Amino acid sequence: MSAKDVERLRRARERSPFLRWTAAVLAGTALLAWVGGTVDATDLFQSRRADNLVRFLSVDAMPPAVRDAAGAEKLGALWAWARDLVASRYLSAAAATLAVAIVAAILASFAGACLAPLTARSGPGASSRPRRAVSFLARLGCVLCRAVPEYMLAFLLGALLPSAAWACILALAIHNGGILGRLYGETLENADQRAARAWHLAGAGRLVATVGALFPAVLPRFLTYFFYRLETCVRESTVLGMLGFVSLGHWIVQARAAGHYDEMLLAFGMGAIIVLSADLASWIARRAVRDAS
Amino acid sequence: MTICSRKSPAGGIGFELEEVTVAFPGKAALEDVSLTLEPGSTVALIGPSGAGKTTLLRLLAGALEPTGGALRDMGGVTRAQRAAATGFIHQDHALVPVLRVLQNVLAGRLGRYGALRGLRSVYFPSRADVEAVHAALLRVGIGELLYRRTDRLSGGEQQRVAIARALFQEPCLLLCDEPVASLDPARSRDVIQLLIDLAEERGATLVTSVHDERLAGRYFDRVIGLREGRIVLDSSRSESGQHEALTPAALEDLYGIVRGDS
Numbered sequence: 001m002s003a004k005d006v007e008r009l010r011r012a013r014e015r016s017p018f019l020r021w022t023a024a025v026l027a028g029t030a031l032l033a034w035v036g037g038t039v040d041a042t043d044l045f046q047s048r049r050a051d052n053l054v055r056f057l058s059v060d061a062m063p064p065a066v067r068d069a070a071g072a073e074k075l076g077a078l079w080a081w082a083r084d085l086v087a088s089r090y091l092s093a094a095a096a097t098l099a100v101a102i103v104a105a106i107l108a109s110f111a112g113a114c115l116a117p118l119t120a121r122s123g124p125g126a127s128s129r130p131r132r133a134v135s136f137l138a139r140l141g142c143v144l145c146r147a148v149p150e151y152m153l154a155f156l157l158g159a160l161l162p163s164a165a166w167a168c169i170l171a172l173a174i175h176n177g178g179i180l181g182r183l184y185g186e187t188l189e190n191a192d193q194r195a196a197r198a199w200h201l202a203g204a205g206r207l208v209a210t211v212g213a214l215f216p217a218v219l220p221r222f223l224t225y226f227f228y229r230l231e232t233c234v235r236e237s238t239v240l241g242m243l244g245f246v247s248l249g250h251w252i253v254q255a256r257a258a259g260h261y262d263e264m265l266l267a268f269g270m271g272a273i274i275v276l277s278a279d280l281a282s283w284i285a286r287r288a289v290r291d292a293s
Numbered sequence: 294m295t296i297c298s299r300k301s302p303a304g305g306i307g308f309e310l311e312e313v314t315v316a317f318p319g320k321a322a323l324e325d326v327s328l329t330l331e332p333g334s335t336v337a338l339i340g341p342s343g344a345g346k347t348t349l350l351r352l353l354a355g356a357l358e359p360t361g362g363a364l365r366d367m368g369g370v371t372r373a374q375r376a377a378a379t380g381f382i383h384q385d386h387a388l389v390p391v392l393r394v395l396q397n398v399l400a401g402r403l404g405r406y407g408a409l410r411g412l413r414s415v416y417f418p419s420r421a422d423v424e425a426v427h428a429a430l431l432r433v434g435i436g437e438l439l440y441r442r443t444d445r446l447s448g449g450e451q452q453r454v455a456i457a458r459a460l461f462q463e464p465c466l467l468l469c470d471e472p473v474a475s476l477d478p479a480r481s482r483d484v485i486q487l488l489i490d491l492a493e494e495r496g497a498t499l500v501t502s503v504h505d506e507r508l509a510g511r512y513f514d515r516v517i518g519l520r521e522g523r524i525v526l527d528s529s530r531s532e533s534g535q536h537e538a539l540t541p542a543a544l545e546d547l548y549g550i551v552r553g554d555s
Contacts, residue, residue, distance in 0.1 A: 070456030086444040201356050201375035202462065203404015208549045212400065 060261040082266055089251055090270045097247040097274060100165055100240070101233035104172030108233070109226045111173065112180025117210045119185030122193060138181070145178025154240050164244035165277045172236055176229045185245060187221045188214055227282040234278040238271045248274070305498030306378065307332035307367035314361035315348050315522075322522060323346035324522040325362070330365055330500065335492055337509035338502040339526075340519035341548055347384075348470045349519065353500060354381050367547055380459030380497075382469040382488075386451045386507030389479040390444035394435075394454050397443050398426045401462035429457040433487065447473060452484070455474040460491055469501040473508070474481035482504065485512050486533070504543055518547040 037278040043049070058068070069077040112113035120126065126135070154171035162169045188210065200206065203215075217221075241249025248271045255264035308330045310396060315323040318496065323345045330353075338346040351357045355376055366375060368502075380401070381387075388397045388457065399422060401402065402413045423439075430436045433453040437547035443454060452472065459467055462498050469488060473481035484499075491513050503509050509516045516536055518526025526547050528538035 194383070194385055194387045195389045197356075198381065198383055199356055199383055199400055199403055201376065202379070202401065203373060204411055205408050207408050208403055209538070212403070212412055212415050213389045216389055291540070 035089060041198050055271045056261065060259075061265050063262040081262075085263060085266055086270070090248065093241070093246055093248045094110075094253055094270055094274055096165070096245065097237050097241060097249075097271075098234065098278075099232065099277070100169050100236040100245070100247065101172070104169045104237065105176065105226065105230040107169070108176035108180050108229060109174035109222075111177030112225075113186045113215075113222065115177070116183030116184035116188050117207065119181055120188040120210075121185075121187045129255075140186070142178040142181040142185075145181070146175050146176075147178075148175065150240065151243075152177045154243050158243055168240040168243065168245055168247075171240065172233050172289060176233060180225060180229060183225045184222055185216045187225070191218050220289045224286045227285045227289075231275075231278050233281045234276050238275065294371045295393055301511075303399070304376065305332035305334070305496055306370065307334075307491075307498060309365045309367065310362065311365075312362035312365055313350060313352070313359045315345075317361045321522050323352070326524055327362075328527075330498065332336055333496050333497055333514045334515060335489055335499040336501070336515045336517060337468045337513035338500065338507050338517050338519060339504070339509050343521075344519040345522040346519055347470050348522075350381075350470050350500060350502060353466070354379055359510070373404070377402075377462075378465040380462045380464030380467045382452075382455050382459050382467070382472050384471040384474055386455040388443050388454060388458075390440070390442075391393065392443055394430065394438050394441050394443055394446070394457075395426055397454055398458045398461050401458040417445055426457070427441060428463055429461040430454075432460060434490075437521050449480060452476075456484070456487065456491075463495070465495070467497050467499045469499070470535075471502055473502065473503060473505070481508060483504065491515075506539065510539045518543070520549075 012099045060277070063078065063079050063081045063233055065077045066074050115138055119142060121132070121135050126132075146152055150171045153174055154168045157167035157170050161170070168205060191214050193214070196209040199209040199213045240246050241247025241251075242253045244250065248267050250273075252264055255261070296545070304519075308328070310328040310330075313323060313326045315326075326345075326349070339437065340346055343362060348357065352359065370378065378402070395418070399415045399418055402414065402422075404539050406414055420428075427436055427439050430439055430453075433451055433456050435453050437456070437549055438450060438454075446454065452525060456472075467488065473484050473486065476484060485503075485508055488499060488501065501513070510516075514530050516523060516526070516528045516539055518528075526543050528536040528537065528543075532539050
């Protein structure tokens with residue numbers, strides 16, 4: 001085969017106009033955003049920015065007690081400052097952050113488990129017209145719940161409820177309940193249906209067949225999804241604290257408002273430790289569930 | 294006294310099928326099947342794979358409705374009563390693998406209860422129910438497995454759990470889909486004998502699909518041969534105790550291959 005033939009075949013190769021147009025639109029949009037005025041790349045590289053960074057690290061982010069201490073005493077001063085802040089504010093805030101996340105995740109999981117038999121499109125009696133309509137509505141409800149961001153939901157619920165903590169819990173529970181309703185439902189759909197059908201055939205109702213025969217089989221998968229969403233709830237409850245309830249997010253907002261960037265950084269650090277701990281605990285739990293099943 | 298013994302003098306549930314057709318998209322699994330199944334009888338369904346045996350069993354169980362013809366049960370029990378009184382032993386056992394043997398057997402009586410009581414009966418059984426399950430397991434020879442997780446059992450043990458579930462259900466109609474498909478000949482005979490004994494003790498109607506026509510001829514009062522959704526052989530035990538219609542020629546016609554003496 002000559003080079004001419006290869007070139008002819010190359011030109012005649014199948015190409016997707018959709019992909020080419022998509023790439024062109026993406027490139028054009030990125031360029032527009034870059035040069036449109038909102039995003040100015042030169043902002044990042046001005047000498048003033050570098051000065052700000054140096055001042056932030058050497059002055060703003062440094063606790064006054066540490067700044068004032070002599071060379072060898074700086075570490076001791078830092079430890080005393082951090083210990084006092086953690087003991088007086090951040091430990092209870094971290095506990096509140098965790099409590100909100102855990103309560104929200106449990107509520108979301110309960111709601112998801114209740115919704116799952118409705119969202120699942122298989123199982124005993126699932127092919128009937130009323131069941132398909134119920135399934136469609138339940139799935140639509142889940143989509144709506146998860147489509148609204150937790151922050152917006154918490155903001156709305158905060159105006160309706162007297163307790164900011166409950167507003168955050170319900171916001172997280174609604175958003176994650178929608179996600180878990182879909183995930184649990186899809187897990188039920190993919191589970192082996194034979195035992196549930198046998199129970200149904202022996203006269204058990206649809207609810208009993210699903211809860212009794214399917215739930216035990218899919219419980220490990222449900223638990224892995226629960227821990228996955230618990231991780232997310234811990235992360236989000238830190239952020240939602242900025243709306244008012246006394247979590248780490250609340251102290252981050254307070255510290256920023258007062259210009260205490262050293263305290264803000266310490267709260268960030270505590271938040272990171274909690275989120276990483278939740279990730280680790282979730283990973284261990286999921287591995288234990290996987291190994292046990 | 295069971296539901297069907299109150300309704301039917303013979304104790305079991307009987308059926309009359311009149312030109313019954315069950316059609317799936319693109320294929321009729323049963324076609325113009327007319328048949329009377331007497332209450333308390335023991336019936337074997339034989340025939341090649343795809344002949345319609347499982348469809349006929351599912352039709353009798355109420356899992357399918359005829360797309361043509363009429364199916365009547367003798368005794369006039371309601372659909373819910375029939376479901377509660379029908380034990381179905383599935384070819385794949387249809388057990389919940391992560392549950393204990395106890396809970397899988399308890400599931401046999403779910404048709405008698407509402408939703409909440411049904412769930413409670415499986416997860417928080419009464420002492421009387423646990424003892425009744427143990428008795429059913431002893432009857433099938435695996436009493437010591439009461440609290441074992443079902444997925445830890447061998448295939449043969451799982452099959453006995455499925456039989457115990459049907460036994461615990463106290464059925465008046467016992468339907469079995471290939472209950473000995475994966476067993477050696479000696480165990481197959483044991484299981485079939487067990488099913489026959491259970492049905493006779495309760496006066497229940499027993500309908501079983503099997504591939505081994507020798508087993509069918511030896512143990513069952515009646516042998517029905519199906520091919521391509523139609524009945525091509527119907528043999529009842531004669532006064533001499535033999536199935537005289539179960540001849541090599543009839544079996545050759547049923548399976549389309551030459552077979553040995555039955």
